[in-house]
């Protein structure tokens with residue numbers, strides 16, 4: 310008999326189907342999705358436009374409910390997880406409040422939860438440091454670059470110390486250089502926060518650089534076509550992007566699309 314370990318997955322999909330009903334048609338966005346994500350894992354959902362990545366993320370966050378199958382978070386329903394505020398979400402565009410300075414954008418969720426001012430200030434200082442925005446607390450969002458705005462959004466999503474961070478193409482609107490730097494920064498943040506991250510992207514290199522595992526989705530209807538382990542050691546470094554192993558992984562993932 311082995312020693313009992315906690316093997317309950319952090320996020321579990323069992324035979325999940327998502328059908329959207331529109332006025333004159335039904336769209337089968339996802340079909341037969343079954344997958345497990347472990348606590349503390351960094352995974353990417355990768356696939357072309359329309360394969361259901363955002364739908365999967367919305368199901369995880371209980372923003373929508375599946376038309377068949379089940380989504381569980383730490384063995385409980387996604388609804389309970391949402392009510393227990395286990396999620397932090399970062400969207401493609403930063404959704405900041407233009408009339409609030411950087412610091413009060415970050416502390417907004419804490420304010421809404423009634424956290425006292427001195428605790429809010431303490432936390433904001435730590436988060437600003439974590440995302441590399443120390444010194445910018447009193448700027449307004451429009452005074453920041455796109456990359457900096459997205460860092461504010463990440464800090465705000467982390468304010469409630471979410472067990473699960475859901476990120477929907479957070480860097481896709483940024484230039485390649487900024488995007489790669491933010492990838493590195495995100496991993497540095499994650500190594501401190503140590504939560505579970507689900508990252509949506511249609512960039513193969515981005516998914517490889519960041520993840521422990523890449524879930525490859527194919528469209529019409531959206532389904533899981535491969536799960537690829539990324540054995541690159543951590544911490545990941547910019548040089549790894551040019552390594553033979555990295556290119557092999559790119560080829561492998563490309564191949565998994567062609568097989569569909």
Ligand SMILES: Nc1ncnc2c1ncn2[C@@H]1O[C@H](COP(=O)(O)OP(=O)(O)OP(=O)(O)O)[C@@H](O)[C@H]1O
Pocket residue numbers: 329330331336337338356357358359360361362363364365511531
């Ligand atoms: N609210 C909705 N009503 C009807 N159909 C929808 C709705 N949301 C998404 N769909 C359809 O479901 C499918 C999956 O959409 P989804 O946005 O999840 O894909 P995606 O992979 O995130 O795409 P992208 O990379 O372009 O954001 C698409 O065919 C889309 O048109």
